[in-house]
Each structure stands twice: as C-alpha cells, then as structure tokens.
Amino acid sequence: MTAPLRKLGSLLHKQQLDRDLDAELATHLELAIEENMQAGMSPDEARRRALVRLGGLEQSKEEHRDARGWPALESILQDLRYAARTLHRERGFAIFAILIIGLGVGASATVFSVLNSLLVRPLPFKGPQQPGLDSQQDAHRR
Amino acid sequence: MKESKLDLLQGTLDVMVLQTLSALGSLHGYGIARRIEQVSGDEILLNQGTIYASLVRLQDRGWISAAWGTSDNNRKAKYYSITRQGRKQLAAGMAYWRRLANVMSRVLAVPAAGDEA
Structure with missing residues (x-):
C-alpha cells in the first residue's frame, strides 16, 4: 500500500532523488577505482574498469529511474x-x-x-405524428 | 566455463541482496555488489549498476531501509539494512529458491532414454 505512494512521491522529488543517486554512484565509482588502483592498475585503467563493471553510468541511472517511478x-x-x-x-x-x-x-x-x-x-406530445389539440382541452370542448 | 557467465534470473538479485544484508548488517551499494561477486565466485554476470535498481525496488516494498553515513575511508555513502519485513521476505524467497533448485536437479537427473540399456 505504501509502494504506490512512494512512487508518486518519486515523481515529485525527482531532483532530490537524482542528486542522491548521483552521489551514491560517485561514491561507488570512487571505491571501485580505489580498489582497482590498490590491485596495481593505472588511474585511467582503474576508472575504465570500474565503469565497465558498473555497466555504464547512464544505463545505471536509467535503470534506477525506471525502478523507482512509473x-x-x-x-x-x-x-x-x-x-x-x-x-x-x-x-x-x-x-x-x-x-x-x-x-x-x-x-x-x-x-x-x-x-x-x-x-x-420525439416531440413531447402524445402521438406527435398527428398534430392536434391536447387531450385535456379536447375534454373541455366536448 | 569461465568466459560464459550465468545470466541472472528474474527475481534472483533481490533475494541475493536481502541475503547479503541479512548476513553482513548494513552495507553500501558497492559493498553489496562486491560481496555478491565474491560469494558467487565471479560466475554470475552482474552489472553492478543493476544493484541500485534492485535496492530501490526493495526499499519501495519496505524490505530494506537506507541512511546516509560515512565509509571507512571517510566517504559519504548510503548504507542499506534489512527490515523485519525484509527478513520475512528473505525466508520466503529462500524456501522458494531451494524448492526450485531441488525440482530442477531432480528433473535434470532423469537419464536420457538410451542410457539405461
């Protein structure tokens, strides 16, 4: 029951959520690069490998957005x-x-x-096909 | 064997994430991804980025909670931990996967028609 509400909220707080995700992925990359460099890679190679393991920065963000909203x-x-x-x-x-x-x-x-x-x-009379006088008036005349 | 990694089945990753958090307490996304890779012996094909989509799903369902914290080397990181509801879900997920694995291995153990003769 809370999930739809949270999803609706994610539409309203899009920018905040995007900033959060950016920060989170930045930390992820930093940690991965650090680990790769400790394993003896050059900074460039470490960064490249980290991005490959992540599966691309933009793809990750896109996937995240798809999962959190509608x-x-x-x-x-x-x-x-x-x-x-x-x-x-x-x-x-x-x-x-x-x-x-x-x-x-x-x-x-x-x-x-x-x-x-x-x-x-149809016209609001009885028998609109036969123009004539109203039945009450008819009765009066007789 | 090494070059063809296993594709993750639908719903597998969510259970793996829950199990990791249940075993190790609170962790950030990178920690969860590394842990899963290590435990699986690098046999599964995991784009680490998909972890974050899984984390959002699990959070939406109330199975994990998240809070910003500081990592060992002083980096701002979002730490996730499993909730009580998440533990219940993990138990159910585990039972399901164990049953499925059992059934699969039983079915696959039936020998081919020509082998017995």
Missing part, C-alpha cells in the same frame, strides 16, 4: 511538457490550431443539437 506516466508527462513548450514557441500555429479545433467542436455541437431535437427525440 516509466509510462513519466514519459507521458515528458510528452505533455514537450507539447506545451512547442506550442509556446510557435504562438501563431497554436492560436490557429485552437481556433480550428474550437470551430470544429462548435459546428459539431450545433449540428448535433439541431438534429437531436428534430430527429432523435
């Missing part, structure tokens, strides 16, 4: 942010697109409301 939700948010940025950058296009969509929705709604009252819903 990758699907995160990529949707990323797409939304990208869309917002693009629309912001190309104002003219954005306004034009919004107008077109508004026009489309408005026209569809108008046509539907007309057709709905004409064709789909």
Whole structure:
C-alpha cells in the first residue's frame, strides 16, 4: 500500500532523488577505482574498469529511474511538457490550431443539437405524428 | 566455463541482496555488489549498476531501509539494512529458491532414454 505512494512521491522529488543517486554512484565509482588502483592498475585503467563493471553510468541511472517511478506516466508527462513548450514557441500555429479545433467542436455541437431535437427525440406530445389539440382541452370542448 | 557467465534470473538479485544484508548488517551499494561477486565466485554476470535498481525496488516494498553515513575511508555513502519485513521476505524467497533448485536437479537427473540399456 505504501509502494504506490512512494512512487508518486518519486515523481515529485525527482531532483532530490537524482542528486542522491548521483552521489551514491560517485561514491561507488570512487571505491571501485580505489580498489582497482590498490590491485596495481593505472588511474585511467582503474576508472575504465570500474565503469565497465558498473555497466555504464547512464544505463545505471536509467535503470534506477525506471525502478523507482512509473516509466509510462513519466514519459507521458515528458510528452505533455514537450507539447506545451512547442506550442509556446510557435504562438501563431497554436492560436490557429485552437481556433480550428474550437470551430470544429462548435459546428459539431450545433449540428448535433439541431438534429437531436428534430430527429432523435420525439416531440413531447402524445402521438406527435398527428398534430392536434391536447387531450385535456379536447375534454373541455366536448 | 569461465568466459560464459550465468545470466541472472528474474527475481534472483533481490533475494541475493536481502541475503547479503541479512548476513553482513548494513552495507553500501558497492559493498553489496562486491560481496555478491565474491560469494558467487565471479560466475554470475552482474552489472553492478543493476544493484541500485534492485535496492530501490526493495526499499519501495519496505524490505530494506537506507541512511546516509560515512565509509571507512571517510566517504559519504548510503548504507542499506534489512527490515523485519525484509527478513520475512528473505525466508520466503529462500524456501522458494531451494524448492526450485531441488525440482530442477531432480528433473535434470532423469537419464536420457538410451542410457539405461
């Protein structure tokens, strides 16, 4: 039950978590390099081997991010942010697109409301096919 | 044999990490990775980076806890330790893997059809 909450939290505290992970992986590499150098490797070789054993710095971070959050939700948010940025950058296009969509929705709604009252819903009388007087008024006349 | 290391099966690493923490108390990620490599006799193919994904998973489930501390040579490191819930999970995981290993070795011990004749 706590896991979903923590995952949600990981979306909100992304930067803090990334900093933590960076520090953690930096320590990991330092320890590994130190051990390799004690085994007699040159600093460059020690660093290279440490990175190979880790399986790549970026891959490790990516894997960590996938495990801690909801990758699907995160990529949707990323797409939304990208869309917002693009629309912001190309104002003219954005306004034009919004107008077109508004026009489309408005026209569809108008046509539907007309057709709905004409064709789909029957008139609120008994026997709407036979125009005539209301039954109560009928009774009065008789 | 040496050049072809074993691929880790799904879920194996989490149990290994729990067992390591249960045996050695609190450790940082590098310590856990080195320990697993040593105990396995370098026979498993382990990118040390995958340890950190496993640690996040285990933390999410409440099986381990983490705290920043200082290592022997004065480095800031995140130390992990197993929780009571984690120990329960480890017992279950152990039982499962032992059973699976047993079944596998029994099934694989059945001789091929031609051998007995």
